Amino acid sequence: MNDILLGCIQCGKCTGGCPVSVRSSLNIRKLIYRSLIKIKDKNKDLGIWECTTCSTCSIRCPKGVNVVDYIIDLRSDEIERGKVQPQVRDTLESVFKFGNPWGRVREKRADWIEENGVKILQPGEKTEFLYFVGCTPCYDTRTQEVARAMVRVLKTASCDFSILGTRETCCGNEIKRMGEVGLFEMLIEDNSKLFKGISIKTLFTTSPHCYNTFKNEYPGLDFAIEHYTTLINRFIKEGRINPEGKFERKVVFHDPCFLGKQNDVFEEPREILRAIPGIELVEFERSREKSLCCEGGGGRMWVESESEEERLAVTRVKDAADLKVDVIATACPFCLLTLEDAVKTSNLEDKIKIMDIIEILDWVTKVENDKLTD
Numbered sequence: 001m002n003d004i005l006l007g008c009i010q011c012g013k014c015t016g017g018c019p020v021s022v023r024s025s026l027n028i029r030k031l032i033y034r035s036l037i038k039i040k041d042k043n044k045d046l047g048i049w050e051c052t053t054c055s056t057c058s059i060r061c062p063k064g065v066n067v068v069d070y071i072i073d074l075r076s077d078e079i080e081r082g083k084v085q086p087q088v089r090d091t092l093e094s095v096f097k098f099g100n101p102w103g104r105v106r107e108k109r110a111d112w113i114e115e116n117g118v119k120i121l122q123p124g125e126k127t128e129f130l131y132f133v134g135c136t137p138c139y140d141t142r143t144q145e146v147a148r149a150m151v152r153v154l155k156t157a158s159c160d161f162s163i164l165g166t167r168e169t170c171c172g173n174e175i176k177r178m179g180e181v182g183l184f185e186m187l188i189e190d191n192s193k194l195f196k197g198i199s200i201k202t203l204f205t206t207s208p209h210c211y212n213t214f215k216n217e218y219p220g221l222d223f224a225i226e227h228y229t230t231l232i233n234r235f236i237k238e239g240r241i242n243p244e245g246k247f248e249r250k251v252v253f254h255d256p257c258f259l260g261k262q263n264d265v266f267e268e269p270r271e272i273l274r275a276i277p278g279i280e281l282v283e284f285e286r287s288r289e290k291s292l293c294c295e296g297g298g299g300r301m302w303v304e305s306e307s308e309e310e311r312l313a314v315t316r317v318k319d320a321a322d323l324k325v326d327v328i329a330t331a332c333p334f335c336l337l338t339l340e341d342a343v344k345t346s347n348l349e350d351k352i353k354i355m356d357i358i359e360i361l362d363w364v365t366k367v368e369n370d371k372l373t374d
């Protein structure tokens with residue numbers, strides 16, 4: 001029997017809280033039961049690729065069973081047997097070859113940078129803040145806008161920050177959760193070597209996924225690790241960033257699972273939004289620890305769902321429409337992309353805009369306000 005499962009009493013609280021169990025064949029309690037009584041069905045994945053690794057199950061389990069690690073184990077088995085969707089295989093191969101899951105060459109990793117530039121840290125150099133941009137904001141055209149907004153806002157804060165440019169490589173958070181633990185360990189080694197060659201006081205990330213793995217899964221890092229929302233919130237409190245313009249919109253904050261549920265960062269994103277003049281901030285009924293997952297985590301950006309049922313991001317957008325908000329704000333590139341896609345497929349593009357918090361702050365702190373239109 002898998003040791004991770006010792007203690008399971010089959011109460012079903014994991015399945016009861018699992019957001020994807022309502023729209024797919026994934027039934028985590030049943031999977032655990034099959035493992036406990038040693039049923040082996042190597043031809044069926046029983047919905048394991050539907051899991052978003054949101055961790056709701058592990059958080060709800062009264063016996064402390066780490067359900068997510070069990071799912072990762074099951075995925076590792078599938079990968080070892082070569083029983084994975086071609087898209088999953090291509091994603092893993094891309095990380096191995098190019099250091100990103102998007103199949104893009106390393107040389108283009110820093111192409112998102114605007115003409116006025118940002119300092120690229122060279123081996124042996126020092127920086128107070130290292131901005132770890134992440135694969136998605138480096139390559140995806142929509143989330144590149146988030147990285148550019150980050151740079152503009154940090155410049156208004158007179159922050160001494162640098163990036164790694166084309167030397168930056170995938171953090172591996174999603175790779176581990178897709179079950180490719182060997183490749184994840186290789187990425188830890190590559191990144192740790194890169195960090196050892198420079199001197200950093202604080203590393204901060206765009207993505208809660210990068211933040212999660214650097215903070216909780218990389219051994220021996222000797223600098224502080226933050227998600228940008230905690231850093232920016234501190235800069236606002238210290239008066240280094242002054243949101244002066246008005247953003248007169250009704251806004252709801254969507255908690256990213258890897259920021260809130262998994263790392264207890266609930267307040268800082270809301271404090272930033274409250275500091276922005278003009279915002280009417282409202283809450284989803286399912287918010288904070290109970291926030292509904294957008295289905296972007298756990299490698300799901302690169303996994304084809306087997307289910308025809310309504311996607312959770314669509315449910316989320318409909319909930320936002322019921323609240324009559326103008327903007328869903330979030331602080332994660334995956335949430336941004338899944339929610340934006342859901343707004344399009346729900347024909348709500350004219351009513352609801354999806355924005356990263358840093359984009360809203362960019363709007364009110366500067367400057368190039370003409371980039372965003374009503």
Ligand code: SF4
Nearest residue numbers: 008009011012014061
């Ligand atoms: S919540 Fe925990 S104890 Fe209950 S069925 Fe799930 S894994 Fe087992």
Ligand code: SF4
Nearest residue numbers: 018051053054055057
């Ligand atoms: S991590 Fe989330 S999606 Fe995966 S089984 Fe647990 S509750 Fe369900």
